[in-house]
Amino acid sequence: MRVLVAVKRVVDYNVKVRVKADGTGVDLANVKMSMNPFDEIACEEAVRLKEAGIATEVVAVCCGAAACQETLRSAMAMGADRGVLVESDADLQPLAVAKLLQAVANKEAPQLVLLGKQAIDDDSNQVGQMLASLMGWPQATFASKVVLGGGVATVTREIDGGLETLELKLPAVVTSDLRLNEPRYATLPNIMKAKKKPLGILKPSDLGVDVSPRLATLTVAEPPRRAAGVRVPDVKQLVDKLRNEAKVLP
């Protein structure tokens, strides 16, 4: 079975982003970019399915600017067999990405699409669910365990208050949570090998998808800062301050 894994190029999770002074967005000039951490987990899961003999081919797909080729090479260095870039310099919003992935899924006919549960830049948490909806497929979001067999995916999900296990008919969409696995580091030989793996490039127009943004960003601002607090020397004074100054304890 073929597994499709969608990956996004985002600001590295260690970078402290700064809002531009003119309020038009965050400053992305000379900032380190990486694969979205949740997508790394999705990619790792796909590669493990191949190593377990369940998946026959892992195809990584990325939507975005030409630089996303790096992200696809990272996915291939982890073990994806080939990459597909849907290249666009437009502001690709979740609905547009879901439609692009739908078009790619229709071409590639995977039994499973794996994605991260959310991207750490826009924090939308939408694309996997939108893709499943557009395909008319079942979904399991926030997955912490995935077992495939007998035409179904049995997926444990992290939900508010605990865990839930769903049985999905394949084909299906699964989005990864943090504890699904721990992604591997790509080895140097695998990074070299990844450079020779096939990487196809498509345009949204090739797929017949209109990617016009639906949400206009009017401004981007810094959140209000918390005023610096005080150090207290001991527990007695802490409790006194909480009772009499902050008044949050009776």
Add this chain to the structure above:
Amino acid sequence: MSVLVVAEHDGASLKSATLNTLGAAARLGGELHVLVAGASCGAAAAAAGQVAGVSKVLQAEAAHYADQGAENLAALVLAQAGAYTHIVLPATSFGKNLAPRVAARLDVAQISDIVSVLAADTFVRPIYAGNALATVKSGDAVKVITVRTTAFEVAGQGGTAAIAAIAPGPDLGLSRCVGRELTKSARPELAAAKIVVSGGRGMGSAENYSRLLDPLADKLNAALGASRAAVDAGYAPNDYQVGQTGKIVAPQLYLAIGISGAIQHLAGMKDAKVIVAVNKDPDAPIFQVADYGLVGDLFELVPQLAAELG
């Protein structure tokens, strides 16, 4: 203008997140309806009818809504969607799972995790783990929205809305729930608690986590939380995680015990009214957001704190 809130409930009552969502929906103006779908949800529907501002409750009952699966619920919401300008859900695991399925089929953008309503089409939402706030305007005919529940007051009581039964949709049979393991706790719900006691990597073990924090949480009638590091290390269950990708909390008092304060953790708790940090590292970033910082060994300070609270 007409707003549909999709209720998160357990059949017997509405989840508190639904009440915050109704509080946000009331800011949109217009008529406010609530959809309650379940296997047996009469009591929850009745509770929705008593919320101030609600003018109608749509109740759909069918066995295949028992597990609140996104596939069947999305189809039900879509069947009602034509009558509404806004479809609003809480940004909980329930709402985040369901809302994008509805938005995609309506061919509209979803506006995730709003913290403020500026106009019926203009909202503020955090991006980059809350390090920036984006003001976005939707050009779509229908706005599908998820609400950061901590950013809105709960809606009040006193409504007398009629409850209308609506026809359930078919069972699509795409997925089924085969098991649920819910954390049983007598403590307040983490996302809605007035006081949260949270432990980090500094706790050192699952045993220390419960030995030190349980008595403190008991004294304060607090919910327990944890940093990602503590959850990953197995000190606390996954649904205790506070942060960018875990629970977002905004209690009156947040006690961060042995938590260094990674950006991703701060994203989940920096809207607390008062933050207390206990950490042995005086340079830990948590002290930059803490109102009261106590530097020292948590293994000595936490029992002292529990004792001092009597």
